[in-house]
Amino acid sequence: MTVSWHGVIPALMTEMTRDGALDLPATQRHLESCLAAGCAGFVMLGTLGENSSLSADEKETVVRAAVEAAAGRAPVMAGIAEYTTDLAIDAARRARRAGAEALMVLPTMVYQTDAREAVHHFRTLARAVDLPIMVYNNPMAYKVDLKPEDFVELAGEANIVAVKEASHDGRRITDMINRHGDRFKLLCGVDDLMLENVLFGASGWVSGLANSFPREAAQMFKLAEAGRKDEALALYRWFMPLLHLDVAVKLVQYIKLVNQMAGEGSEWVRSPRLTLVGDERRHVEAIVEQALATRPRLG
Template sequence: MLKGSFVVMVTPMLENQELDIESFKNNLDWYIEEGAPGVCVCGGTGEFASLSKEERLLLAETAVTQAKGRIKCIVGTAAETTREAIFYTKHAEEIGADAVMIINPYYCRPTEDEIFEHYKAISDATNIPIMVYNNPAHSGVDLKPEMIARLSTIQNVKYVKDASGDLRRISDIKRLTNGSINIFCGGEDLIYENYLLGAVGWISVCANIIPKQAQELFTLVQDNNLDEAKTLFLKLFPLLDLLENGPKAIQSVKVSMELIGRKVGPARLPHLPLNETETDALKKVLMNVGII
């Protein structure tokens, strides 16, 4: 079973905004050294919607090959059409990924029946664990607990990543599915509460910057060291809050990584770089948290 703090990896770019595969591999090795249990590539933080088909396939293949079984690899295989999502999911299965993460089609605003048939078709065409990703702010559709319960009846749907920010949903999903689906937190600023309520993992943005501390928070809760876990959470909270609620999250992660010596380069346009005020605010948070 997948569990713990998975790094939703940024995609390193050169200054000309082409992929920097060597830095991608180096960063993945660093996450392994820091004790992360897994990574998720081609997610939103990895700028998947800005990548070409060939780039997405290359990143997935590189991640699985570089991991060499040392760390779990989830591949984002979302697409606007079911046919394309099946293509990416089949590829992830063929290269040996441990699971796929799929947000619902994010432009056409599908109905619940369309969403169900989308995931069912992907499951019917493959045999790899599927993590349903609910992010209403970015997809325009909110997968309520009742819908998650319906999706959990699909053979390969084993996980849900919920980024709704509604803590009540954790208990609702567990009750409606009889615990048959494992819940991952899809946000930053509510991770402590998610763990307390029964989330088994975290698709974590901040883990790009602090993979060891992100996994430590999970371990402390699992070991019932709740006072220590709360202390760590509160220490990290200014960074978690900035990444969840501040502007330019992807750019903020990339600048943070550069500041700690990890090469990732710029975000791809139309993502503009941080301005001076935004950079100063980020540096202040990183200093207060003790990262730089």
Template sequence: MIKWEGVMPAVTTKFTSDDKLDLFMFEKNIKAQMESGVHGIILGGTLGEASTLTQNEKEVLIKETLLITDGKIPVIINIAEQSTTDAIAVARHAESVGAHGLMVLPPMRYKATDFETVTYFKAIANSTSLPIMIYNNPIDYKIEVTLDMFEDMAVCENIQAIKESTRDITNVIRLKNKFGNRYKVFTGVDTLGLESLVIGADGWVAGLVCAYPAETVAIYELVKVGKIKEAMEIYSWFMPLLELDISPQLVQNIKLAEVATGIGTENVRAPRLPLQGVERERVLGIIEKAMKSRPILPDYKNLK
């Protein structure tokens, strides 16, 4: 059972300089997330460079995360597979090792029809008892999960949440108007984080949270108690950093930010490479400016 609400980081995978898993820095980051009050951990997404990981590395990361979190917050495994058979295998394995939920993308590489996409999601849902979040991101994955498709999937009780990344913020309201609390809605776009929460999103699957967990959770908690002005002050400071998430190089960008806050390294796995030249200087400039003006946060864990 997952309480689908709050801030859930799509965490990065840490690598050593010789391209091995850096479990020391990975643990340091996960602990920083937990200390800041995040509400769950999402493993194996785009930000986690999942497509470059071996099956053994994925196993290690799942087991390590379950060990570090020790049942205090849910651990959610991302599914982004090319075949339904493979997706079901990942779902069943995640359940067998003790994961608490799944985040499921549409079929990869093949642009499935609406019917094929719904059939794919239903097949995964029917193969496991784990609760599921559907990731709706037509910008990056070319398949939009429409309101009609969500209505069709409502028969699957374990499909419970939506990561809303269409970039059309009004979709949060459309989903809430049509389904009420049948589905919990998370924003999946960092630069729409506060706005989405204000108009009714239940949570935020975030990227820059990987480097700035306290600031991200503070925004969520302030909005939750109606302190919009206080949340806006943090969010305004945060925006130049949040824009680093909406880029093909979001992994490199966010890892540079993790270096600045001491909870990561910039090591990425090829074909990704560390940022170079003018673009590297631009991103470092944004991070440096933000670090010099980092806000003093209220006691966001004890708001009333």
């Protein structure tokens, strides 16, 4: 399947049981629900997929289960987030073996690279695998920011085709287009900047809260892309308190709780993460309860 890098692409949760074991049937059910709601593809093993909490074998198993559930109806992409470039190459090859049709590649974990090292990492991985690659640029989380001029060095790698832009800089989409034209597909990577990014030229949205409210996410993207700004804005304003949860440190626990309350999954996570308690839990529950009470009726 050719990956279009278009539309709403949930960074899908890896569902787990209460004791932290993989719950593959639940993951597949959730993927099916998002697909039926109009989502255009899936990123497995991102932050929300608890990538760093899974073994190499488990990662391969999750990707294979997602590919089986998607059954050729939408592309499945695998997140690659490892300590070293060699480990990332191995993870990418495993993902390909499991049936992934594309990769979302992060900078190396733990060691904080500079831009030169990050470019080398992405280029080396691109030359070692034959899958299309989306570079994940998230300086807020990974402390290295690839600016438009840095992508000049990656433009020569034919299989680096897309960028998940999460710099929180609303100007970045325009700056990337001005510098590179249509060389890279640009996707919004920050939930609460979705409308701005799509209106400024993003072709897709790699989303956290699309896990929980996939129909609303797909409809909002469709309206924004069609230039129906007033309708998109009304939906965006309803969605915004939820979308803010995607940029919190505990986004995994937050969104898994939202999923549970919205009927899309369970809140179970793997240690060292713990489910929410006390005021923190009540804060998230109040946001979800308000959203459910005022949930728009979609045509």
